[in-house]
Amino acid sequence: MRMSAPIWQSGSLAKPLRIGSVQLETNLLLAPIAGYCDLAFRTVCREWGGVGLACTDLLSPQGLLRGSASSLDLAKTNDFDKPVGMQLYGSDPEIMAAGARWAVEHGATVIDINMGCPVDKVTKKDGGSALLTNLDRAVGIAKRVREELDRMPLSAEEWRRRMGVGAKGRGSEGAREGQKEIGNAGLPPPSLPRSLAPSLTPGPVPLTCKMRICWHNADFEAGTQCSPHLARMLADVGVAAVTVHGRTTEMKFSGVVQLAGIKRVVDEVNGVIPVIGNGDVKTPQDAERMLRETGCDGVMIGRAALTEPWLFRSVWHYLQTGEEIRQPSLEEKIATIRRYFRLMQEHRDDRYAIWQIQRRISWFAKKMAVKLPDGRMESVKPFKEAMRTTKTPAEVEACLDVFVSGGLRGGAEAEEEVGSEA
Ligand SMILES: Cc1cc2nc3c(=O)[nH]c(=O)nc-3n(C[C@H](O)[C@H](O)[C@H](O)COP(=O)(O)O)c2cc1C
Incomplete structure (x- = not known):
């Protein structure tokens, strides 16, 4: 179906995202959803195509470091599951740095710090979105983790693995191959960019942070610049991108996503680092609206992918062409x-x-x-x-x-x- 706004003529919204030295194939990311976005689910989404980056669910650095079976299971990845972000939560800079070291040693392409989780178990220990109430602590953690990552640069060969180069299912041909496995060979191949060479330059792993717009609704309504200031300070200490879920902590998962909250962050960082918008994207048109109205550089999708693991492919196709791809039978x-x-x-x-x-x-x-x-x-x-x-x-x-x-x-x-x- 042709849409009235000719977004496909410029293709301006279908810009593959770059996070530090990591060049993604699209600007669409699979969100961490604790208990749902495991290796099997990430694989299924990747096989459908369109996923630029997928992330593990939030990981406890302490759990990883003491080898807890459940933490190790959550951190499981493989060569096909690339590029992959590993998300850490906590509030102690040293423990977070040690967790980041562990994650790099175990296959992470990107390290992400959780600054948005509203769950008491996490915020009562000053982690997750509690960091939005203590920006100095949040920036201190990011700075310490960044230092740790800088001490462990990856070789070009290792970067090949972290980007999934040569792994089964990479690129257009490979994605088609993956699709056969899930029985949808009748669909046209996803239109992923063929020309993009992933970053293979030796260097450290990029750091990203995922946040909400602020803790209290009243602060957002009063125009308090919590997430914009935080994003700016994070960029100053070497964070390569931020994701903003357009809700306050008080909202948890209710109410309507505030695109204006995401836009404030985009305006404040002013292109210094990419901003990824997140929240309630269920259709290609929702993604287009988020990109257009906020000016963000990428879109992260969570719950809608649990129903439609092929959504990334549909969104990417729409952003490129302005047309809706046939839905799976x-x-x-x-x-x-x-x-x-x-x-x-x-x-x-x-x-x-x-x-x-x-x-x-x-x-x-x-x-x-x-x-x-x-x-x-x-x-x-x-x-x-x-x-x-x-x-x-x-x-x-x-x-x-x-x-x-x-x-x-x-x-x-x-x-x-x-x-x-x-
Ligand atoms: C059950 C559940 C678990 C979640 N777990 C995480 C998590 O581990 N880390 C995180 O950063 N966000 C987590 N989130 C938030 C999502 O990543 C995302 O920000 C939120 O669901 C809004 O995006 P969506 O509307 O596309 O789902 C979770 C959300 C839900 C519903």
Whole structure:
């Protein structure tokens, strides 16, 4: 479908992002979502194409340093999962620096510091968005982590690995190859730039920070320059990019994302470092609006990708051409769920894979209801319920088979609340 605004004529919004020395293939990033954006999920999104950078969920440096099984599992990556950011949270500069060292030694392409998490467990220890109330501490952590990263430059050969050069599935041809694995070979290949040579110059790993616009709603309304000042100070100590989730800490995940809050940061840093906008991007048009109205350089997408792992490809295509790419068929959507399940079996085990698929099925199935000839939506509730009672991998596979061949549907479709833990 052609849109009225001719954004594709200049292609100005489809500018691949550069973070320090790291040249990404697009300006679209997969957000960290604790408990959801694991290696299997990042792989599925990357196989669809359009992901410039994906990030691990927030990692505890203490957990990494003492080798806690859950932290090591969250930090798991591989050669295909590149470039990858590893996100650390905490408030002690020395521990954060040691965590950053660990992350670089274990495959990170970019280190990110969490300055936006609103969860009590994190903020009560002065980490996450509590750093928005103590800008000196936030900058001190970034400065110390930056120093540590400068002490461990990577070789050109190591940069090749960190950028995924040569890994299966890189570039247009490779992405097509990856797509075959998830059963959507019928779609045209994603239009990723072929000409971009990733940065292979020896040098240190870039540091980024992810923040909210400020803690209190009243401060934002009064025009207090919390995140703009913080972003500026972070740039001064060598932070290569900032991501701004356009909500205050008080808002948690409710209310409407404030594009004006993101724009204030863009205006303040004035091109010194890139600003990545984040929050409520669910469609290519949402991404275009965020880029256009805030002037930000990239867009990070979280929850919408849990329903549409192919969203990055759709957004990138739209930003480049102004046209909407064909959406995956039901078969392709089910193949994506199957792919995620099998990857999870490989990375962990059957029991964990079943648990994950059951807790995610509402996200995956959110847009699978189809319109009946009389205009009503046909419910997929029986499918979700059947999936939640599966006990073996064979039952999961059978459930997907039955659904794709037309079964496990019926009744009135009611909107189900998903992701309530947010
Ligand atoms: C369940 C959940 C877990 C999250 N975990 C993290 C996290 O580990 N680190 C982080 O920086 N942000 C985290 N976020 C925030 C997201 O990265 C993102 O900023 C937010 O969801 C807004 O973007 P979206 O509307 O595209 O989802 C989380 C959000 C949710 C809903």
